[in-house]
Amino acid sequence: MDNKNKNNDENELITERRRKLSLLREQGNAFPNHFRRSSFADELHVEYDSSDKESLEKLQISTTVAGRMMVKRVMGKASFIKIQDASGQIQVRMERDRLPDGLYQDFKKWDVGDILNITGILFKTNTNELTVLADQAEILTKSLRPLPEKFHGLADQETRYRQRYVDLIMNKESRDVFLVRTKIVSFIRTFLDSQDFMEVETPMMHSVPGGAVAKPFETHHNALDMNLFLRIAPELFLKRLVVGGFERVYEINRNFRNEGVSTQHNPEFTMLELYRAYADYEDFMTLVENLMRGISEIIHNSLTIQYQEQSIDFSKPFQRFTMEEVICKYNENIKSEDIRDLNYLTEFAEKMGIKIQANYGPGKIQAEIFDKTCESHLIAPTFICAYPTEISPLSRKNDKDPFVTDRFEFFVSGRELANGFSELNDSEDQAQRFLEQVSNASAGDEEAMSFDHDYIRALEYGLPPTAGLGIGIDRLVMLFTDSASIRDVLLFPYMRHENFD
RNA sequence: GGGCCGUUAGCUCAAUCUGGUAGAGCAGUAGACUCUUAAUCUAUUGGUUAUAGGUUCGAUUCCUAUACGGCCCA
Secondary structure: OOOOOOOOOOOHHHHHHHHHHHHHHHHOOOOOOOOOOOOOHHHHHHHHOOOOHHHHHHHOOEEEEEEEEEEEEEEOOEEEEEEEOOOOEEEEEEEOOOOOOOHHHHHOOOOOOOEEEEEEEEEEOOOOOEEEEEEEEEEEEOOOOOOOOOOOOOOOHHHHHHOHHHHHHHOHHHHHHHHHHHHHHHHHHHHHHOOOOEEOOOOOEEOOOOOOOOOOOEEEEOOOOEEEEEOOOOHHHHHHHHHOOOOEEEEEEEEEOOOOOOOOOOOEEEEEEEEEEOOOHHHHHHHHHHHHHHHHHHHHOOOEEEEOOEEEEOOOOOEEEEHHHHHHHHOOOOOHHHOOOHHHHHHHHHHOOOOOOOOOOHHHHHHHHHHHHOHHHOOOOEEEEOOEHHHOOOEOEOOOOOOEEOEEEEEEOOEEEEEEEEEOOOHHHHHHHHHHHHHHHHOOOOOOOOOOHHHHHHHHHOOOOEEEEEEEHHHHHHHHHOOOOHHHHOOOOOOOOOOOO
C-alpha cells in the first residue's frame, strides 16, 4: 500500500479499514464537509428524556446529530448504534426499510470509531431510551485505527498519556478532569477580573533567569547569537509592571524548570502569579482563603472535598503557623531557644540525614528540616508564615524580626500550593540580596539567582508597597479532581521520546 | 540519580513461580437475526511474547544489558 504510514504498527485491522476507505473514495468524496448538525446529544437528552413514547411519536421531531460511532449492534434488518459528540452520547436506530436503497448494506461495513452524521426522528425505545430513528446517514470521516476494547476501554497509562486523543475518546473521567481544569482557570480569571486585576503576558524567554530558585532550560537565538533561558517564573517582569503603574496584574502561563519528573513535577507547568500594590501578604492570605472556597463551591458545590482518601475542609479559617512554630511542633526534641543557632541546627539536621553544605545558614537549614519533617503533616489547609530571609531573596524583611520575611506558603494535603509575600521594594536591600545569591552561585549552588541589573533599576524608580502571590495551577487542579499524578491533569504530559523505528 | 514492579494479538487479560515454540473475550472476516444495552448464535483470520545478548538439546518463562512506563525514595 503506497500511502502506508511510517509507523511500524500496520496490521490487518488497519489494512481492512484502508480497503473500506478506498471504496469510499471510489464512490465520491470520502471526506464530505457539506452538512451541519442541528443538535448535540446532551441537548436532546435534556429536552426530551422526560417525554413519553406517545407524545414524542405525535411530535415527529426531526434532528441531525453528528459524532463518533462508539457502539454498533447489528440485528439483521435493524441496528442500534451510539454516537458520541462533545456533549455526550445518543442512540440511533438504523432500519433497512426506512433508509434509502442500499444504505443499510453500506452501513453494515462501517466501523466503530467512524465519524457519522445522522438525520432522523426522535422516539423512545421499549426500554424508554431516547433514540434517533434514522432517515439519512453518512460517513464523514473513516477511522483507520481500531479503538480500544469497548468494555474495559483504554487502561494502559503510557498510551493514555502519549495518545491523549484516544484516552479522551474512550474515558469520560479523563474528559471530565480537563473540563474541570478549564472551569477552575476560568473561575480564577473571573475572580481576579472582578477585583480589577489586569491579565498580562510577559516574556517566556529571559536573558537573565529569575524570580525563583530553580535550574532553567537554556536555548539560543541564532540571528542575535545570544543565549536565552526559558523562564522559571514571571515574577520580576510582573513587578516591573507594578513599577510602571499597573497596580493589579496577573499572569496565568507556563514556567519551565530543568529538574526531575515526578507525580508532582513536570518540566513545564502552569503558574498563576498576581501582584497588588498597596497590599501585604496578610491580604493575600485572605485572598487565598476566598479563592480556595470559591473553587471548592463551583467545582464540588461544597466546602469539604475528598482528596486521595483525605477529607479536606475549607469552611473553617485556615490554620496559621510560623515556620519555627511548626518545626517545633513536629520535632519535639528541638530546643526553640536554639532554633537559629547554626551549630545546633547543623548537628540536629545531620542526625536526621540532611546533607548540610558549606554555604547553608540557619534559615536554609530550618527550611530543610521543615521540608523533611513538617510538610507531609500539613493535610488541612494551612499557612506557614515567617520564612527565613536567607531563602527568600525577593521578600520584604519583617519589621520586628529581620531574620524572617513577610512571606507565607500555603499547604493542603501535604503539598505546597501557593507562595506569597510582601514584596521587597527597597532597591538597595534587593541589590544586597542579589549579591548574596551570586556568591552562593559561585559557591556551587546551581539554583542560585543571578543579579538582574534592570530589575534593580526598575526598583530604583520606586515599587509601591506590594503583595505578590504564586499558585501552581496543576497542583490546584490535582486537588480538585482527586488526581494522584500531575500527568493526569496535563493534556500532554512530558514523556520520553517514543521510538517509531 | 537509587530501589521495586511491569512490557504477551489492535484493546483487556491468561500461560512465566516449576523451561517443552502461546490461549480467551472484545474488535476484524463470513453467515443468521427488526427494540439492542459489554446484544446474541455459528464458523474463522490474527503473535519476531519490548529490544539485544547469554545459559540450555530446547527460552514468553532463567540470567545480563538496553529502551519505555508505573510506584516509592533523593
